Amino acid sequence: DTEVTQTPKHLVMGMTNKKSLKCEQHMGHRAMYWYKQKAKKPPELMFVYSYEKLSINESVPSRFSPECPNSSLLNLHLHALQPEDSALYLCASSALAVSTDTQYFGPGTRLTVL
Amino acid sequence: QKEVEQNSGPLSVPEGAIASLNCTYSDRGSQSFFWYRQYSGKSPELIMSIYSNGDKEDGRFTAQLNKASQYVSLLIRDSQPSDSATYLCAKQGIQGAQKLVFGQGTRLTINP
Numbered sequence: 001d002t003e004v005t006q007t008p009k010h011l012v013m014g015m016t017n018k019k020s021l022k023c024e025q026h027m028g029h030r031a032m033y034w035y036k037q038k039a040k041k042p043p044e045l046m047f048v049y050s051y052e053k054l055s056i057n058e059s060v061p062s063r064f065s066p067e068c069p070n071s072s073l074l075n076l077h078l079h080a081l082q083p084e085d086s087a088l089y090l091c092a093s094s095a096l097a098v099s100t101d102t103q104y105f106g107p108g109t110r111l112t113v114l
Numbered sequence: 115q116k117e118v119e120q121n122s123g124p125l126s127v128p129e130g131a132i133a134s135l136n137c138t139y140s141d142r143g144s145q146s147f148f149w150y151r152q153y154s155g156k157s158p159e160l161i162m163s164i165y166s167n168g169d170k171e172d173g174r175f176t177a178q179l180n181k182a183s184q185y186v187s188l189l190i191r192d193s194q195p196s197d198s199a200t201y202l203c204a205k206q207g208i209q210g211a212q213k214l215v216f217g218q219g220t221r222l223t224i225n226p
Binding site: 031094105106108 | 150155156158159160163202206212214216219
């Protein structure tokens with residue numbers, strides 16, 4: 001089973017709203033990722049959690065705040081977003097294998113900021 | 115030079131033919147390579163991973179890796195209209211195994 005789940009599937013929010021995206025995996029993976037994908041572009045890495053600790057932050061604006069409550073869950077808290085933040089937000093997970101680590105993606109959350 | 119380069123296409127192939135997707139990369143130290151398929155509006159789905167020089171086959175899909183030439187390819191035999199999608203080539207980044215570096219993707223259309 002290589003399933004990563006994400007909620008909600010779609011989210012529309014105003015620039016003053018606070019919302020959260022959720023991601024869950026039950027594969028025993030020890031790394032979880034947030035990516036942002038704009039139309040006709042490849043996914044761009046935002047954050048990586050390894051063993052529940054933030055290991056990579058790709059200079060993402062502070063209006064995006066990640067959280068990893070446990071090894072199966074990953075949240076992305078959103079506050080004071082801009083219209084240009086509208087995109088598909090993808091969660092992924094991997095087992096953290098030494099040299100052959102493979103990332104599996106969830107279905108994504110389509111975010112629209114008005 | 116981009117770390118991973120793909121021809122963005124579109125690549126148009128008749129149904130039943132072989133579709134050939136190509137990818138080059140700039141870092142000779144890269145170890146792991148992946149092909150993801152992405153349908154419009156959906157998330158990337160892993161098709162193949164390859165780590166050693168040579169060919170790796172899985173059903174209608176064959177991945178080929180040539181580390182000396184820094185070249186990865188994906189062949190799709192007996193192409194079906196359902197194979198129409200964007201194909202993303204990715205490798206483990208220079209800065210660490212956790213960072214996937216993607217190419218721009220090749221849009222493939224299979225014509226019935």
